Amino acid sequence: MLRTSYQIFRCFNRRGLLWKQSPRYLTEDEKKDIPAVGKYRSPWKMFRKEIKDYFDENITPIEPEIPLETEALIIGGGAIGSSVAFWLKQRNPKGFRVTVIERDPGYTQASSMLAVGGIRHQFSVPENVQLSMFTSVFLRNIREYLSVLDSDPPDVQFNHQGYLFLVPEERAEYLSQSVEMQTNLGAKIRLMNRQMLAQKFPWLNLDGIALGSYGMEGEGWFDPWLLVRALKAKNISMGVQYVKGEVVDFDLKEVGLPGKKDLFLDSTVIKNPEGQLFKCRMSYVVNCAGPWAGQIARMAGIGVRKEEGLSTPLPVEPRKRFVYVVHCPDGPGLETPLTIDTTGVYFRREGLGGYYLCGASPNSEEEEPDTSNLDVDYDFYEKHVWPALAYRVPKFEVSKLKSAWAGFYDYNTFDQNLVIGPHPYHKNMVFANGLSGHGIQHAIPIGRALMELLIDGEYKTINLSRFEFPRLVDNEPIQEVAIV
Ligand SMILES: Cc1cc2nc3c(=O)[nH]c(=O)nc-3n(C[C@H](O)[C@H](O)[C@H](O)COP(=O)(O)OP(=O)(O)OC[C@H]3O[C@@H](n4cnc5c(N)ncnc54)[C@H](O)[C@@H]3O)c2cc1C
Structure with a gap:
């Protein structure tokens, strides 16, 4: 009985939240690249269907849905996105809602699945050495970090x-x-x-x-797929929500005083597998879209708009x-x-x-x-x-x-190195991109670094501040020579 009431409460609660959400349709111009935009989902009809299903004992939770709001919205559920989610959630298991949006949960094109899995301490940039050294420690102790109760302990070979x-x-x-x-x-x-x-x-x-x-x-190599799988299983066990959907746009709001208005990334527009569009408000959006990170930045106007602070692109592209x-x-x-x-x-x-x-x-x-x-x-x-x-x-x-x-x-065309941290203008867009072929071995410490930055306000373990976006604006490359 208690369970029944709880489930009905959840139905109400979930639909109640959905009620407030009016899917934001893109303009005709914006729509032209999207093959099929789905119909508006009537919250009332969905609620009735869910109740009916429930009484037919046919209820299948339709989670994970695109949430209305979340603290951290992570774009991309590959190694880096899953690592960021892991560190954020394990640091603050209750108080922080972490959502990973992944358009291709089979990871058919994700770099993480197609990597060779090499890990080395031999880099020309000191921070890269330190990042890899932490990964080695993490992998040696992976059972302590990523074991999930009642499941086989992780092994990344x-x-x-x-x-x-x-x-x-x-x-x-x-x-x-x-x-x-x-x-x-x-x-x-x-x-x-x-x-x-x-x-x-x-x-x-x-x-x-x-x-x-x-x-x-x-140094050596490991199986990247097993690492992503272990991270994902751990994340789900801690309450991270993995949602299938594609980020297609951002909602920009004008904030500030007349005459000095700034643009603010208010919400992320996500297309669900049925082609419907939803908005999700977030405190932070973390760009972990791997080779497609440059596209995500462009959706936020980075490198596209003329406003001061937005003209420098994120120089990351697939190679x-x-x-x-x-x-x-x-x-x-x-x-x-x-x-x-x-x-x-x-x-x-x-x-x-x-x-x-x-x-x-x-x-x-x-x-x-x-x-x-x-x-x-x-x-x-x-x-x-x-x-x-x-x-x-x-x-x-x-x-x-x-x-x-x-x-x-x-691939980071600027200096083949990591771009991390907040964008100087869109302060709630955070990067973890541009690893140019060494991202599997750096995924774990990069996730930890972003957790420190977002929760403590500074890097606590490895100082990565010189890898932040301003180096692109100031044209100060940190060239990693040992790129394979
Ligand atoms: C052939 C090859 C060999 C490599 N070898 C090594 C190696 O030996 N050692 C090493 O350290 N690194 C290696 N790498 C590099 C490493 O794989 C990457 O740096 C790393 O996997 C990047 O991880 P990621 O999570 O950022 O990206 P990905 O794993 O690509 O994940 C990004 C995810 O974002 C999703 N996404 C993109 N756009 C959207 C959107 N709009 N909405 C929703 N989701 C979206 C994608 O579907 C994807 O799953 C190699 C890469 C390749 C290709």
Whole structure:
């Protein structure tokens, strides 16, 4: 009886809230890109149907619905969005409503699912080293962070085989300096001369290599899908609401005194799977849309409107990258690190059956592949990846290409680095974007950093303030050299 009353109360309560919500239809102009705009859902009819279903004992909760309001509205439920939700919710389980809007819960195109899953402490920017180092600690203790009562403890299959960067003579000094900085921060990286390389990795052809740097602890790779799955399960258990829907617009309100009016992001316009549009008011909207983060920023007028403070765009766009799966039963063994050749071609072991993943980024802007689809360019493998692979590891000469996939990097065209924190004008739009191929390994600490910023008002653990949006306005890039 108590349960029945509670459910009926919830029906009333939910519908009562819905009653106040009048879906905001876009103007004709705005609508033209939206295929089918659904009908207005009469709250009364929905309420009657729900009551009828209930008495027919047919009730299926229609949650998660698009809420009318939320404290944190996170756009994108990939690794970064799910991490932000995790840290916010675990810090304040009761007092903070956290909603994740994800248009594609199967994650068919999300970077997080298509990543290679590498984690390394070998970056040229100190904060990037610190971010990865925290991820290693988190992954080692993942059961403490992400276990859910009555479920199997999470396991992301962390392979601790390390990274191996190989450089020619002209880059040896840069590598030595980088390694010095990394070790000063506590990373366990070892510089290796040719003799040491030959001893430890006898399968390497050392022609053209002057120096290598090898990560002895905390580096390797893990399964990105298992990480997102574990984060999502934990989040749902804590009360984070994952809603299927697509953010299509923002509602901008004018605030301030006459003559000095500012625009304020009042609510987010979300299209549900039926094509209906709803508005959700939020205290903060966190842009975790990965490769599509630039589009989300444009919806808020960032880089589009002429107002002072809005003219600088968020320079994040999709850049297609291919991952090739090759079979080489006689290839390098179990202890093989994720190896990055002087040419930028990388490979790592995949499982235990003689399979390897490999790939490379294009050498120039002109060679960037078309991003209108996720088709794989097999010529790129033949012409660029395989020759470098077979030269560096002669055993790969007899490897066989088995399959391949493509995914989008969340590429920051400005400096290939993270953009974090609030927008200087739309202070309630917060970024966690532009990781340019290292976002899986940084998702966890970025979520923690945003939690600190939103709840404590400052970064408490790793100071990421120089990665905020003003560096784009002031044209002060923080170039990450070690982009793979
Ligand atoms: C081939 C490849 C290899 C990689 N290898 C590595 C690696 O080895 N190590 C590493 O650290 N990183 C790697 N990365 C990069 C890493 O995958 C990304 O940096 C990271 O996954 C970004 O996470 P995200 O959550 O921001 O983005 P995503 O995982 O792309 O999630 C964004 C989500 O936002 C959703 N979304 C977008 N727009 C909207 C909207 N309007 N409304 C609602 N939802 C929306 C999308 O559906 C998507 O699910 C690789 C990437 C690729 C493509």
